[in-house]
Amino acid sequence: MPIKVFDLAKELKKSNTEMIAVLRQMGMASLTPTSDLDDDTAGRIRAEVSAGSNGNGGGDAATAAKAANEAGAAGGAGGDPVEVPQNITIKDLAERLGIGPADIQKVLMNMGVLAALNQRLAPDAVNRIAQKLGRTVRTAAAPAPAAPAAPAGGAGGTGGSAGGATAQQPRGTGTGSAKGPGTRTTSMKRTAGGGSAQSMTPRPPVVTIMGHVDHGKTTLLDALRKTDVAGGEAGGITQHIGAYQIEVGGQRITFLDTPGHAAFSAMRARGASVTDIVVIVVAADDGVMPQTVEAIEKAKEAGVPIIVAVNKIDKEGANPDRVLTELTEHDIVPEAYGGDVQTVNISAKTGENLDALISTIVLVSEVVVDPKADPHAPVQGTIIEAKLDKGRGAVSTVLVQQGTLRVGDVVVAGSTFGKIRLMSDERGNKLVKAGPSSPVEIIGLNAVPEAGDRLEVAKNEKEAREMARRRGDVLRDERLGTGSKMSLEALYQQLRTGPVKELNVVIKGDVQGSVQAVRDSLEALGNEEVRVRVLSASVGPVSESDVLLAAADKEATELNSLIVGFNVGTAGGVEKKAEQEHVQIKSYSIIYELIDDVKDAMIALLPPIYEENNLGKAEVRALFKLPGGRAIAGCYVLDGLIRRNAKARLYRGKDLLYTGDIDTLKRFKDDQREVAAGYECGLTLGGFNEIREGDVIECFELRQVPREL
Numbered sequence: 001m002p003i004k005v006f007d008l009a010k011e012l013k014k015s016n017t018e019m020i021a022v023l024r025q026m027g028m029a030s031l032t033p034t035s036d037l038d039d040d041t042a043g044r045i046r047a048e049v050s051a052g053s054n055g056n057g058g059g060d061a062a063t064a065a066k067a068a069n070e071a072g073a074a075g076g077a078g079g080d081p082v083e084v085p086q087n088i089t090i091k092d093l094a095e096r097l098g099i100g101p102a103d104i105q106k107v108l109m110n111m112g113v114l115a116a117l118n119q120r121l122a123p124d125a126v127n128r129i130a131q132k133l134g135r136t137v138r139t140a141a142a143p144a145p146a147a148p149a150a151p152a153g154g155a156g157g158t159g160g161s162a163g164g165a166t167a168q169q170p171r172g173t174g175t176g177s178a179k180g181p182g183t184r185t186t187s188m189k190r191t192a193g194g195g196s197a198q199s200m201t202p203r204p205p206v207v208t209i210m211g212h213v214d215h216g217k218t219t220l221l222d223a224l225r226k227t228d229v230a231g232g233e234a235g236g237i238t239q240h241i242g243a244y245q246i247e248v249g250g251q252r253i254t255f256l257d258t259p260g261h262a263a264f265s266a267m268r269a270r271g272a273s274v275t276d277i278v279v280i281v282v283a284a285d286d287g288v289m290p291q292t293v294e295a296i297e298k299a300k301e302a303g304v305p306i307i308v309a310v311n312k313i314d315k316e317g318a319n320p321d322r323v324l325t326e327l328t329e330h331d332i333v334p335e336a337y338g339g340d341v342q343t344v345n346i347s348a349k350t351g352e353n354l355d356a357l358i359s360t361i362v363l364v365s366e367v368v369v370d371p372k373a374d375p376h377a378p379v380q381g382t383i384i385e386a387k388l389d390k391g392r393g394a395v396s397t398v399l400v401q402q403g404t405l406r407v408g409d410v411v412v413a414g415s416t417f418g419k420i421r422l423m424s425d426e427r428g429n430k431l432v433k434a435g436p437s438s439p440v441e442i443i444g445l446n447a448v449p450e451a452g453d454r455l456e457v458a459k460n461e462k463e464a465r466e467m468a469r470r471r472g473d474v475l476r477d478e479r480l481g482t483g484s485k486m487s488l489e490a491l492y493q494q495l496r497t498g499p500v501k502e503l504n505v506v507i508k509g510d511v512q513g514s515v516q517a518v519r520d521s522l523e524a525l526g527n528e529e530v531r532v533r534v535l536s537a538s539v540g541p542v543s544e545s546d547v548l549l550a551a552a553d554k555e556a557t558e559l560n561s562l563i564v565g566f567n568v569g570t571a572g573g574v575e576k577k578a579e580q581e582h583v584q585i586k587s588y589s590i591i592y593e594l595i596d597d598v599k600d601a602m603i604a605l606l607p608p609i610y611e612e613n614n615l616g617k618a619e620v621r622a623l624f625k626l627p628g629g630r631a632i633a634g635c636y637v638l639d640g641l642i643r644r645n646a647k648a649r650l651y652r653g654k655d656l657l658y659t660g661d662i663d664t665l666k667r668f669k670d671d672q673r674e675v676a677a678g679y680e681c682g683l684t685l686g687g688f689n690e691i692r693e694g695d696v697i698e699c700f701e702l703r704q705v706p707r708e709l
Ligand code: GDP
Pocket: 211, 212, 213, 214, 215, 216, 217, 218, 219, 220, 311, 312, 313, 314, 315, 346, 347, 348, 349, 350
């Protein structure tokens, strides 16, 4: 009976990292944790490990590291340590070491990892690679300014979500951190020289699941959610907050739950790589499809390791082998084919092999990513999801990436800011703090940030305002104070900080001259917010391959991909295909009409802009509690007017406590649409009942500003 490397590791109470080190020592460098071992080999490994553990107890990994190190020193090349910045890319590391990047990729492959040239490496990974190459490196103390480095791996440590004063204590330090002390300690020492590097603590990896529609992403996310052991006692994951963390076998993993590529793209566009590992789901009965290819490309662009989950193996007609073959056409060479990408056959529906998928995630995390963060560093997070909730105001899910976020912190996210009033996890537990890799829902921001916005902690509200202002949201504050309007210039300023949107267009025309003319006109349309990206421009009728091209390049929505035909028709059957792929085909014989339509399509991609229109202000002078706890605020309208169904902000002194709707508005017993200055009224705010006398309620409405090019 063959046994998988990771199963043997489990049996021998070794981490996968340690196991790989042992295998390397025994001359089996090409094996990875998912490789099969025959009885004989497994027996030899068992013997080796038990002999080793009688020794100094330092662990095989440590021994291996030491050996490699000595080899390096002796070999001369490794003499002087090479200084490298934190989070260095493979390409840059190769340059500093004076070797080809392929040499580094080869080392990583031996660890079972496929990594792109721009993959950033955690200090531990750099050390391991250097050791393998017989070199010595020293990691500089200051972190790279960019996004928190990818890497990632080992679940174990102390960093994670828990932190909070809640029910989750049993996680963390215990079993997980038992792993790999050898390797880690060694490399931590070598990192010396810098204070902050010393406080880097392992954090759970952050994993995104991508793949073609209907291939089972949602089902898999649900199934993984159910594998959480902590769920048993704590009541399980009850809320969809856009991300969740599970704990399995002492390992914690954070999964981003955001639907598909849109959020991922938004985050990438802002230069923040939130994810450490991408799991690409491919249905075994359907094979590699356009969005599979897109997911592969996105993961490669992001320089994030890929794991392929071949799903639906329970189905009749499932053909996992075909999927593997198809993957090779996209430069994803599965281990079974001599490549370096881990693949796992699963059924998200029956739960078959989910444990192997989790082991593989843990493995890749440990070996390639080695995720770490400093829980004492200034807080850095990314907004995963955000919405306006009736009653609670802006509700946002933040992934904490560095530092520890606390209730009461004044934060800035994009152009929004506010004091965190409430923080909770996916189980509905209230938290007082949250460490790296924790997804948490926060309440208290003054407006709804965008997915992908960076979150930071400010010293105080004043600084937060400043920061938000600097980020382009110039006039919100002024408006609060003076009632003045946000200028268009300020709005554009705000927009300039966002990513450029692209409308993907395939151009078909009757003659080369007209094709070129259309192309020139469309490419001239762009500005700094939105532009046309011509995927292809050629002569002839619209064909099926045009449709596939437009569909494959579709980033996020059905809106941003278009085929325009100028004086040409559409080949037979293509319209049906276009419908299936949700691609629009439009034909024209007048170029101005074509340009106008494309302009409209570009405008449709621009995010709506809302302008706040201040309506008035009222002071709370009396309070009435209804049975059930509902609070009616008896108010006096100070200026302007208060309007039912408009928005409100409630201030207590300088503190903003509520942003949301005005639910009911009455004068005496009668419902009113509006109540003007100088009058009294009674009102209720969304589900917010913690109103006090003296609070000031500002009433405003949001008006959509028409966009133009
Ligand atoms: P998504 O669009 O990628 O999120 O796909 P879903 O998770 O919604 O799954 C699409 C369909 O495939 C649903 O009807 C699922 O029940 C089904 N499905 C997902 N995983 C499996 C599986 O492992 N086996 C089978 N037989 N069906 C599955």
